Amino acid sequence: LPAERAPPIEVAREVCTDYPRSSRLEWLLTNATGGFAMGTVAGSNTRRYHGLLVASLHPPVARVVTLARLEETVLTPQGDVPLSVNQYPNTLHPTGHTRLARFSLEDGPVWTWALSGVEVELRVLLVPGQQTVLVRYASSGPVRLRVEPLLAFRDYHATTHENGALDGRRHPFDGGIAVAPYHGLPTLHFAHEA
Numbered sequence: 001l002p003a004e005r006a007p008p009i010e011v012a013r014e015v016c017t018d019y020p021r022s023s024r025l026e027w028l029l030t031n032a033t034g035g036f037a038m039g040t041v042a043g044s045n046t047r048r049y050h051g052l053l054v055a056s057l058h059p060p061v062a063r064v065v066t067l068a069r070l071e072e073t074v075l076t077p078q079g080d081v082p083l084s085v086n087q088y089p090n091t092l093h094p095t096g097h098t099r100l101a102r103f104s105l106e107d108g109p110v111w112t113w114a115l116s117g118v119e120v121e122l123r124v125l126l127v128p129g130q131q132t133v134l135v136r137y138a139s140s141g142p143v144r145l146r147v148e149p150l151l152a153f154r155d156y157h158a159t160t161h162e163n164g165a166l167d168g169r170r171h172p173f174d175g176g177i178a179v180a181p182y183h184g185l186p187t188l189h190f191a192h193e194a
Contacts, residue, residue, distance in 0.1 A: 009105040011041050016100035019085070019092060027109045031126040034060030037133055042097045043111060044085045045069055052124060054156050055131035057186065065152040066188050067133065072096070072122065074115060075144040083113050083120065118143055131186075149190065153181050 016022050022042035029037045034056030040046055051065040072083040082094030101114040108125040118141040125134045137145060154160045171178040176191035 011103040013101050016041060016103050017098050019097055022097060022100075022103075023087065027105050029108050029124070029126045031056075031130060031132075032128050033131070034063060035126070035131050036063075037108075037124060037126055039069070039109070041103045041109075042085055043069075043083075043100075044087050044092075044097070046087060048159055049156055051152060051156070052135070053126075053131065053133040053188075055186065063156040064185060065154055065156050066131075066186070068150045068152040070135065071148040071150060072120075072137075073146045073148075074120060075146055076116070080146075081115055083111075083122075117141070120145070151179065151181055151188065153185050153188075 011022070011025065015025070019042055023040050023044055023046050025041040027039060027041070036054050037052050038047075038054065039050045039052070045051065045068060048065075051068050052070065053067040054063050054065050056063050069084070074081040074083065081099070083096040083099060085092055085095055085097040096113065099113040099115050101112045101119060103112070104110045108123060110124075111122045113120045118139055120143060121138045123134075123136045123138075125136075126132070127134065137147075139145075152160065166181050167179075167183075168181070169179070171180070171187075173189075175193075176189060178187050178189045180187040
């Protein structure tokens with residue numbers, strides 16, 4: 001008999017918007033090769049192991065945080081509305097968690113933000129057997145969305161600081177861009193349909 005799917009885990013708005021609680025609630029996805037994605041309900045990375053794509057360079061070992069996170073901002077005529085949240089000493093900036101309507105863990109994490117009568121949804125999935133993350137945005141109405149990737153390219157046990165060795169060039173290809181910020185580490189490809 002096929003295994004029954006577990007029901008989704010639902011986190012209500014009052015928990016999502018309570019940063020001390022939602023930043024301690026974590027989710028984890030694996031790709032069956034040693035790679036993973038991990039983060040918090042709030043959306044902030046609070047540990048060095050958090051990232052949207054922690055790739056295994058020599059499965060199942062040699063894990064590298066390649067894509068740390070995505071920063072999303074809804075662009076409106078009245079001004080930019082950030083959806084992301086970052087924790088700094090004694091402050092949070094931006095505070096997108098305050099717009100979270102709900103979070104659920106289904107096949108992967110799903111965040112839903114509510115703003116001015118429109119809901120924006122983010123879904124994250126890992127591709128089994130590959131070092132690939134899929135990110136899907138949807139909205140209940142028309143929105144302009146800016147998405148900025150935050151790259152790490154570091155061992156998942158380590159932390160890094162700004163350094164001059166970073167190669168910031170972007171290499172366009174049909175339907176996306178590729179980046180190779182450090183010699184000896186893999187190239188990260190961003191493909192999109194928008």
